[in-house]
Amino acid sequence: MASAFEYAPAPESRAIVDIAPSYGLFIDGEFTEAADGKVFKTVSPSTEEVLSEIAQAGEADVDRAVKAARKAFEEWSALPGSERAKYLFRIARIIQERSRELAVLETLDNGKPIKETRDADLPLVAAHFFYYAGWADKLDHAGFGANPRPLGVAGQVIPWNFPLLMLAWKIAPALATGNTVVLKPAETTPLSALFFADICRQAGLPKGVVNIVTGDGRTGAALVAHPDVNKVAFTGSTAVGKEIARTVAGSRKKLTLELGGKGANIVFDDAPIDQAVEGIVNGIFFNQGQVCCAGSRLLVQESIQDELLDALKRRLSTLRLGDPLDKNTDIGAINSEEQLTRITSLVEQGEAEGAERWSPACELPESGYWFAPTLFTNVTQAHRIARDEIFGPVLSVLTFRTPDEAVAKANNTPYGLSAGIWTEKGSRILAVANKLRAGVVWSNTFNKFDPTSPFGGYKESGFGREGGRHGLEAYLDV
Amino acid sequence: MPTNALTAAHALTDVTASDSMLRRFLHGLPGVDAVGLEGRAASLGTRSIKTTAKAYAIDLAISMVDLTTLEGADTPGKVRALGAKAVHPDPTDRTTPATAAVCVYPDMVATAKEAVAGSTVKVASVATAFPAGRAPLAVKLADVREAVAAGADEIDMVIDRGAFLAGHYRKVYDEIVAVKEACGTSARLKVIFETGELSTYDNIRRASWLGMLAGADFIKTSTGKVAVNATPANTLLMLEAVRDFRTQTGIQVGVKPAGGIRTTKDAIKFLVLVNETAGEDWLDNHWFRFGASSLLNDLLMQRQKLATGRYSGPDYVTVD
Numbered sequence: 001m002a003s004a005f006e007y008a009p010a011p012e013s014r015a016i017v018d019i020a021p022s023y024g025l026f027i028d029g030e031f032t033e034a035a036d037g038k039v040f041k042t043v044s045p046s047t048e049e050v051l052s053e054i055a056q057a058g059e060a061d062v063d064r065a066v067k068a069a070r071k072a073f074e075e076w077s078a079l080p081g082s083e084r085a086k087y088l089f090r091i092a093r094i095i096q097e098r099s100r101e102l103a104v105l106e107t108l109d110n111g112k113p114i115k116e117t118r119d120a121d122l123p124l125v126a127a128h129f130f131y132y133a134g135w136a137d138k139l140d141h142a143g144f145g146a147n148p149r150p151l152g153v154a155g156q157v158i159p160w161n162f163p164l165l166m167l168a169w170k171i172a173p174a175l176a177t178g179n180t181v182v183l184k185p186a187e188t189t190p191l192s193a194l195f196f197a198d199i200c201r202q203a204g205l206p207k208g209v210v211n212i213v214t215g216d217g218r219t220g221a222a223l224v225a226h227p228d229v230n231k232v233a234f235t236g237s238t239a240v241g242k243e244i245a246r247t248v249a250g251s252r253k254k255l256t257l258e259l260g261g262k263g264a265n266i267v268f269d270d271a272p273i274d275q276a277v278e279g280i281v282n283g284i285f286f287n288q289g290q291v292c293c294a295g296s297r298l299l300v301q302e303s304i305q306d307e308l309l310d311a312l313k314r315r316l317s318t319l320r321l322g323d324p325l326d327k328n329t330d331i332g333a334i335n336s337e338e339q340l341t342r343i344t345s346l347v348e349q350g351e352a353e354g355a356e357r358w359s360p361a362c363e364l365p366e367s368g369y370w371f372a373p374t375l376f377t378n379v380t381q382a383h384r385i386a387r388d389e390i391f392g393p394v395l396s397v398l399t400f401r402t403p404d405e406a407v408a409k410a411n412n413t414p415y416g417l418s419a420g421i422w423t424e425k426g427s428r429i430l431a432v433a434n435k436l437r438a439g440v441v442w443s444n445t446f447n448k449f450d451p452t453s454p455f456g457g458y459k460e461s462g463f464g465r466e467g468g469r470h471g472l473e474a475y476l477d478v
Numbered sequence: 479m480p481t482n483a484l485t486a487a488h489a490l491t492d493v494t495a496s497d498s499m500l501r502r503f504l505h506g507l508p509g510v511d512a513v514g515l516e517g518r519a520a521s522l523g524t525r526s527i528k529t530t531a532k533a534y535a536i537d538l539a540i541s542m543v544d545l546t547t548l549e550g551a552d553t554p555g556k557v558r559a560l561g562a563k564a565v566h567p568d569p570t571d572r573t574t575p576a577t578a579a580v581c582v583y584p585d586m587v588a589t590a591k592e593a594v595a596g597s598t599v600k601v602a603s604v605a606t607a608f609p610a611g612r613a614p615l616a617v618k619l620a621d622v623r624e625a626v627a628a629g630a631d632e633i634d635m636v637i638d639r640g641a642f643l644a645g646h647y648r649k650v651y652d653e654i655v656a657v658k659e660a661c662g663t664s665a666r667l668k669v670i671f672e673t674g675e676l677s678t679y680d681n682i683r684r685a686s687w688l689g690m691l692a693g694a695d696f697i698k699t700s701t702g703k704v705a706v707n708a709t710p711a712n713t714l715l716m717l718e719a720v721r722d723f724r725t726q727t728g729i730q731v732g733v734k735p736a737g738g739i740r741t742t743k744d745a746i747k748f749l750v751l752v753n754e755t756a757g758e759d760w761l762d763n764h765w766f767r768f769g770a771s772s773l774l775n776d777l778l779m780q781r782q783k784l785a786t787g788r789y790s791g792p793d794y795v796t797v798d
Contacts, residue, residue, distance in 0.1 A: 004761055005534065005753045010526035115524065274718050275514030310725075318754050327526040424509040444511045 007320075010327045012114045017105045019191065022053040025061055025214060026197035028068035029207030035060040040216070042190055045111030046324050046333035046368040054190050057213040062182070062222040065211040069153040069180040070228055072208030077150045077178035081137030088133030088175060090203040095126045098199070102192060104325070106164055109191040111333030111369070112287050113324045120286075124449055125168040128467075131451035132172035135472060139177060142469055148476040150178035151254055152230030155223040157244075158193075159236045160186035160335050161290040161391075166235050167193055169455075169466045171210060177475040179231065182211045184223055186236075188336045190214040221247070229253060231475065235292070238389075238415075238460050256464025256474045258292065258456055260389040261417030264410035265295030265446060266432065268403070269304045271422035272444065277311045280395070283420060283446035285319065285373050288334055289393040292461070293418035293439075295446050297386060298397045299406050305399055309377065316373050317360040334369040334392060343371050343392030350376050350385035355396070381412055389415065403428065407435045416458030420446045439465075494691055500647040504687060510679035510715060519710035525750045532746070536781050537575050539745040539773075540567060542763045544602055544734070546581040546771045547798075548609075548702070554589045557582055559798045561593025568778050568795065571785070577774065578763040579632060583608075584621055587628035602632035602668070606657060609672075609701035611636035615653060622660040633661050634668040636701060637685065639675045647688060654692035668696035668734055668767075674706030682712055686719035696732040702769060707737025713748060717755040733760065736769025742780040745773055 022039065024031040038056040043049060057065070076084070095102065102125075103117035110117075140146050154174045158166035163185055174181050185193035193212050200210045213219055217240070224232050224244050231254045234244050238259040248255045265283050267276050283295025300308050324332035334340045351357050355376040364370040371392055379386050379396040386396050400406040410419055419438040421429050433441040439457045442448060449455070454470035456462060464474050493503035527535055545564045547556060560580050568574040579600040582590045590601045603625040607613035613621075622633055635657045641649040654669055661667050669689040673682050689697045697716055700707040713735040720731045733756070739745055745768060752760050760766050778795045 004758050005538070005749065006531060007525065007527060008529045008531040010528050119524065271508065272511040272514065273508040275511040275518070278514055278518050327524070445514060 026212040057215040068208035085136035092129035113329040113332040128168040132176040136176040144478040155229040156183040160189040163189040164192040187216040257462035259462040263418035265420040268423035269301040276422040279446040340369040414460040417461035497648040504684040541575040543577040565597040584625035591629040600631040603630040606635040609703040658693040666695040669694040698734040702737030708735030732765040734767040
């Protein structure tokens with residue numbers, strides 16, 4: 001942004017984080033190397049700097065982790081809920097105490113702006129542990145009958161877009177309900193999970209209750225397929241989710257899947273325009289659009305299309321892209337080269353199909369993986385960019401004329417994770433929300449999360465709910 | 479900018495023909511979602527302003543201050559001291575910019591004018607039965623004419639909040655038009671809404687448009703005499719209003735938050751709001767002001783700290 005008032009760089013110091021040159025697997029309370037000694041590297045997406053070497057867990061390692069979790073399950077599940085709560089509260093407090101360190105770490109490993117890890121991710125991570133700590137001794141009153149039983153060993157596979165937050169969503173309810181855990185973080189963002197392992201030790205959590213196995217898809221596949229895992233929880237792409245569903249089918253494992261999305265953000269002509277613009281920006285450019293519930297399809301009422309698009313473009317011109325550790329950065333780096341390639345190819349298809357591409361004037365750093373915020377107009381339902389999840393900072397703009405048309409278009413997707421409604425008319429909010437097939441419908445806001453609120457999808461966005469009282473069900477034998 | 483800016487402005491004057499037409503227009507403006515507005519203001523408040531940007535911001539903020547004394551106990555001596563400070567805010571460092579204006583009651587305008595003679599500092603006066611605005615229009619207009627005759631460069635008028643809240647938009651509009659006329663060509667008009675008394679954000683947006691339609695050169699949050707004065711949210715909202723008004727009519731209107739802004743940190747947050755909402759066209763003291771009296775000393779102390787690396791303390795700046 002060319003302005004008389006140029007903000008000087010305000011980088012957060014990375015001195016607060018001490019990243020070791022290599023990390024092992026966290027099994028039975030100890031860090032240990034992979035049985036076959038294989039390792040892979042994790043890089044910082046904004047600079048391509050190698051941050052550390054991480055152990056690649058094989059089948060034998062996964063088996064060891066599951067065994068440790070099985071052994072720990074006996075004691076952990078037998079503890080009174082109030083005792084488990086103490087550990088969870090302790091973990092929550094340590095996360096708060098170490099939040100600056102974890103925020104910097106997450107930004108380094110993931111590429112998202114420090115503003116988001118500091119102000120969104122970390123407070124939510126702590127809040128999830130606090131919230132489920134509160135449930136641990138009240139499970140009899142959660143609506144699942146008296147004395148609901150835990151399932152056993154939970155195998156959990158999480159994505160790279162919110163590494164620590166997804167860990168919290170998975171581990172907090174699992175532990176609160178008396179399960180033990182083997183968790184596999186994403187290959188590109190393993191570090192915060194390994195730091196979490198250290199937090200478990202700091203909290204004095206009994207050995208084996210939480211185990212972290214790092215690695216790529218093969219590690220995840222081994223964990224999901226392990227015969228002694230009782231519950232599988234997965235957040236990630238729909239393609240992998242389908243594979244997992246096939247693997248688990250016919251076994252007695254309980255499964256929850258939280259998969260992709262193509263959320264519709266519906267703006268009616270009586271919407272609070274300035275706030276709608278903020279909500280659209282937050283809906284698609286938060287975490288560089290690498291959010292499964294992103295509002296990646298903007299459905300705008302034709303009568304205000306021009307006005308809204310002008311306002312949106314003006315607003316996009318003020319977004320600041322660059323060093324994610326800079327406290328003034330709004331848009332950070334794309335998580336991996338692979339993801340950048342996928343975004344680029346989908347955007348090229350959008351252009352080839354005749355949609356009109358627009359980005360604000362924006363300089364991209366020379367190293368690292370970057371993609372400028374992008375807007376597509378003249379998009380129709382038939383375009384691939386209106387159907388496929390791009391998982392990047394790319395917004396497709398469609399129009400509608402009547403509320404019925406808005407609902408029909410919003411629902412016309414294989415996904416069903418999130419949607420947004422912008423209107424000043426309360427009755428319309430309720431009427432439209434009732435007709436939308438999406439797990440979360442936000443009105444006059446977007447991308448707001450809270451541990452007390454259940455989250456999950458319809459159709460190809462998966463099944464099962466995380467968060468809230470509903471989130472307990474996935475870890476209880478009910 | 480629309481090429482037919484004048485036509486657009488003319489079209490907008492049609493909506494002021496009657497109470498009901500004004501109501502239809504003002505109530506047809508996009509609504510304001512309070513949670514979203516406050517969220518946006520808070521998120522802009524987290525911008526980190528350091529080093530060169532901070533030095534620039536402090537000088538800019540000093541140059542935007544309307545140094546104000548509005549006490550029943552004001553004396554010519556007090557006003558002269560204020561004027562001297564406005565011209566040279568920091569006597570130990572002559573590179574410090576002058577403030578934008580001194581703001582006084584109408585009977586002090588002549589004294590203030592003398593005190594700032596030969597400098598860039600303007601004299602602003604709160605006329606129109608400030609701060610309540612509860613006087614007959616004739617009295618308000620006389621108040622304005624006296625101030626202008628005494629040499630005021632700027633008039634800060636309060637609107638009739640009672641009429642506004644009762645829906646008598648046309649009455650409010652007419653008063654502003656009349657005051658603007660009384661200002662003549664020599665004085666710029668700042669219209670004060672007393673946002674704390676308007677109570678809702680929708681009302682603040684409507685008042686902003688009403689003021690601009692009636693010819694305000696500046697829209698101003700408050701008098702500084704009530705509990706809730708300038709906030710980041712209501713200022714952000716008014717910045718959106720002037721931005722949209724210029725887009726539609728080609729006419730640029732200034733914004734002045736007043737009351738309750740005491741620290742450099744707060745002032746910089748407001749500058750960020752200006753920068754990222756209305757844009758750099760508003761980043762000078764012709765288009766943006768701070769109505770604040772205690773703010774200036776904090777700005778001066780922070781300026782000294784940037785220059786010397788050490789924080790001096792309140793005895794290193796003047797008390798008035």
